[in-house]
Amino acid sequence: MNIFVRLRKRNFISYISLYIIIFLYSLAILADFISPYPYNKQFRDTPLCPPTKINFFDKNGKFHLRPFVYEYKLVNPSLNKYEIDRNKICPIYFFVKGERRKILGLFPSRRYLFGVKEGKIFLFGTDMHGRDIFSRVLYGARISLSIGIIGVLISFFLGFLIGGISGYFGGKIDNVLMRLVEIFMMFPSFYLMLALRAVFPLNLSSFQVYLLIVIILSLIGWAGLARIIRGMVLSIKEEEYVLSAKALGIPTFRIIFRHIIPNTFSYSITAITLSIPGYILGESTLSLLGLGIQEPYPSWGNMLSVCIGNLRILSNAPWMLIPGFFIFLTIICFNFLGDGLRDVCDPKNW
Amino acid sequence: MGKILEIKNVVVGNEEIKILRDISFEVEEREIISIVGESGCGKSITLRTIIKLLPQNLNILSGKIFFEGLEITKLKEKEMQNIRGKKIGMIFQEPSSFLNPLFTIGNQIEEGINEKVEKDKKKERVIKILEEMGLSYNVYYQYPHQLSGGMQQRAMIAMALINNPVLLLADEPTTALDVTTAFGIISLLKNLILIHNLSIIFVTHDISLAKYLSDRIFVMYAGIIVEKGPSIEVYNSPLHPYTQKLINCLPEKYNKGEKIKTIEGEVPSFKNLPLGCPFSPRCEIKNKICEKRIPPEIKIGNRIVRCFKYGNFMES
Ligand SMILES: Nc1ncnc2c1ncn2[C@@H]1O[C@H](COP(=O)(O)OP(=O)(O)OP(=O)(O)O)[C@@H](O)[C@H]1O
Ligand SMILES: [Mg+2]
Numbered sequence: 067m068n069i070f071v072r073l074r075k076r077n078f079i080s081y082i083s084l085y086i087i088i089f090l091y092s093l094a095i096l097a098d099f100i101s102p103y104p105y106n107k108q109f110r111d112t113p114l115c116p117p118t119k120i121n122f123f124d125k126n127g128k129f130h131l132r133p134f135v136y137e138y139k140l141v142n143p144s145l146n147k148y149e150i151d152r153n154k155i156c157p158i159y160f161f162v163k164g165e166r167r168k169i170l171g172l173f174p175s176r177r178y179l180f181g182v183k184e185g186k187i188f189l190f191g192t193d194m195h196g197r198d199i200f201s202r203v204l205y206g207a208r209i210s211l212s213i214g215i216i217g218v219l220i221s222f223f224l225g226f227l228i229g230g231i232s233g234y235f236g237g238k239i240d241n242v243l244m245r246l247v248e249i250f251m252m253f254p255s256f257y258l259m260l261a262l263r264a265v266f267p268l269n270l271s272s273f274q275v276y277l278l279i280v281i282i283l284s285l286i287g288w289a290g291l292a293r294i295i296r297g298m299v300l301s302i303k304e305e306e307y308v309l310s311a312k313a314l315g316i317p318t319f320r321i322i323f324r325h326i327i328p329n330t331f332s333y334s335i336t337a338i339t340l341s342i343p344g345y346i347l348g349e350s351t352l353s354l355l356g357l358g359i360q361e362p363y364p365s366w367g368n369m370l371s372v373c374i375g376n377l378r379i380l381s382n383a384p385w386m387l388i389p390g391f392f393i394f395l396t397i398i399c400f401n402f403l404g405d406g407l408r409d410v411c412d413p414k415n416w
Numbered sequence: 417m418g419k420i421l422e423i424k425n426v427v428v429g430n431e432e433i434k435i436l437r438d439i440s441f442e443v444e445e446r447e448i449i450s451i452v453g454e455s456g457c458g459k460s461i462t463l464r465t466i467i468k469l470l471p472q473n474l475n476i477l478s479g480k481i482f483f484e485g486l487e488i489t490k491l492k493e494k495e496m497q498n499i500r501g502k503k504i505g506m507i508f509q510e511p512s513s514f515l516n517p518l519f520t521i522g523n524q525i526e527e528g529i530n531e532k533v534e535k536d537k538k539k540e541r542v543i544k545i546l547e548e549m550g551l552s553y554n555v556y557y558q559y560p561h562q563l564s565g566g567m568q569q570r571a572m573i574a575m576a577l578i579n580n581p582v583l584l585l586a587d588e589p590t591t592a593l594d595v596t597t598a599f600g601i602i603s604l605l606k607n608l609i610l611i612h613n614l615s616i617i618f619v620t621h622d623i624s625l626a627k628y629l630s631d632r633i634f635v636m637y638a639g640i641i642v643e644k645g646p647s648i649e650v651y652n653s654p655l656h657p658y659t660q661k662l663i664n665c666l667p668e669k670y671n672k673g674e675k676i677k678t679i680e681g682e683v684p685s686f687k688n689l690p691l692g693c694p695f696s697p698r699c700e701i702k703n704k705i706c707e708k709r710i711p712p713e714i715k716i717g718n719r720i721v722r723c724f725k726y727g728n729f730m731e732s
């Protein structure tokens with residue numbers, strides 16, 4: 067608990083970032099409940115519909131306590147022109163009934179956080195298939211945000227283990243492990259990623275692809291980290307407090323994991339938070355090339371990939387870029403958080 | 417009184433350099449030994465040899481070390497871990513860098529506790545020993561950087577003593593401290609002998625302090641122990657020319673207004689040591705033989721000295 071208080075005192079921006087990150091993750095977890103529509107629900111009559119405006123005043127200037135939306139009607143399909151029908155008021159309700167879905171895959175429910183009884187509500191607009199972008203962003207967060215965390219955990223586990231052992235024991239072990247690391251670092255990571263992906267068949271289920279991406283990304287990530295950890299361990303093991311721990315008769319593995327590794331935290335915590343965005347972007351890159359998470363399941367990366375190179379969308383439907391904003395927000399929050407955590411990890415700053 | 421430590425003809429170094437050459441001595445129960453000598457003569461290396469924590473590039477090349485009758489030169493690293501901190505405690509030269517900055521003092525000392533006891537018991541024990549060292553129990557919760565040098569040194573001593581070792585290796589525990597604080601630490605160490613029933617090897621370059629504190633003094637020069645004997649005798653009538661000069665240079669031996677005396681010449685570097693007695697280049701009474709061979713240990717009464725002046729070598 068202490069760490070939150072310290073974070074707030076020392077680095078307010080990173081404290082706020084922490085809350086934004088927590089908020090984003092809870093959106094991802096509760097996507098089934100918060101999103102008004104399923105991620106694959108297509109509204110064929112409203113493709114590329116702009117974000118629905120939420121109103122309190124109707125066309126006569128009368129105030130409504132309950133916010134409402136108007137219906138959007140496609141008037142010119144070739145130009146994608148929409149008109150707002152101001153005659154029909156569709157009030158927004160909490161806990162409205164909709165299609166049956168399982169919340170968190172466990173609890174079947176028909177009620178969602180908010181929605182409309184008549185008409186439709188697309189907070190972030192729709193894509194060319196008429197799917198609600200807001201709902202898809204929430205579902206996509208599940209992929210994009212968890213890939214970062216899981217990937218980082220795997221590659222940090224490998225990095226600490228291999229870097230720690232290599233640096234501490236040195237000699238032959240170090241030699242062998244570092245050559246292994248160099249093999250991984252030898253290839254430009256982008257091509258390594260493509261090559262690794264190419265080894266596996268294309269027709270995998272979404273879940274398999276997901277696992278595959280996590281593994282590929284962490285296989286790429288751990289090598290550089292292991293090298294850095296090794297370097298730090300190499301210098302920290304010469305520190306005098308390590309000698310005095312040895313003089314106390316503390317066993318070797320305890321020295322590595324209690325005295326040496328924690329002293330790399332001021333660096334590695336920052337590195338961890340700074341590398342999460344890399345995983346999110348890595349997934350987007352794969353999706354962009356059609357090798358990532360496959361439609362209809364959304365990830366922030368594959369939602370963006372549809373717009374890239376499609377000028378019609380970029381000029382007519384800029385709301386399709388909203389997933390990009392979320393990637394940006396996540397990255398910047400993790401960066402700030404990493405900065406703050408580094409300060410907080412060092413007792414000298416307390 | 418029995419011997420608790422016995423070092424026989426130990427040589428430490430690697431292919432290129434020998435840092436310690438033919439070191440032999442023993443330590444009795446409840447004895448305080450001082451090792452004195454100029455900076456760089458190998459005092460710290462001697463202590464680190466005893467607990468087998470030498471720098472990576474240095475090794476024990478020959479010789480034997482017995483601790484409580486056990487030949488520790490033969491022990492494996494795992495077995496040494498059961499001796500370090502439990503039977504032999506060590507206090508280091510520079511307390512601020514020898515404490516891990518990430519953990520509280522209490523945490524670090526507790527970690528060293530050997531037996532499997534509950535957390536509460538451990539804490540009690542740590543606080544008790546901190547108080548014995550003249551520190552308040554608050555120190556338990558503090559981080560190293562929040563303590564002064566003297567407090568850190570006391571915390572180090574507490575850490576070294578937490579398992580009631582029988583031998584304490586103290587590497588210049590007072591050099592970094594002011595006179596009053598240093599004096600506090602010294603009286604603490606003297607008291608510890610009475611309470612904890614332990615022997616101390618105390619490293620210092622202050623021979624007057626050594627005389628005040630210890631039973632015996634070992635004088636070291638360039639990796640060789642040149643003189644060993646009871647403190648008062650060594651101090652009052654030094655045998656080895658190096659010890660004589662060292663004592664002559666002490667400030668308390670000066671008359672008012674006299675020029676500061678130093679020993680002429682320089683400490684030889686370990687890379688190119690003289691073939692014979694390492695002190696011979698600076699020695700005023702040297703002979704031919706001094707430049708050819710390293711003098712053997714010569715016993716004179718209670719004392720042992722390594723100088724060709726004694727015995728009947730000079731003629732040959
Ligand atoms: N790892 C090492 N490799 C080679 N030489 C070393 C190494 N460590 C120490 N030495 C050398 O060994 C000699 C003795 O070092 P030691 O630290 O024992 O000196 P000391 O007597 O404790 O000096 P001080 O009073 O300054 O602490 C020094 O001359 C040093 O250059
Ligand atoms: Mg030293």
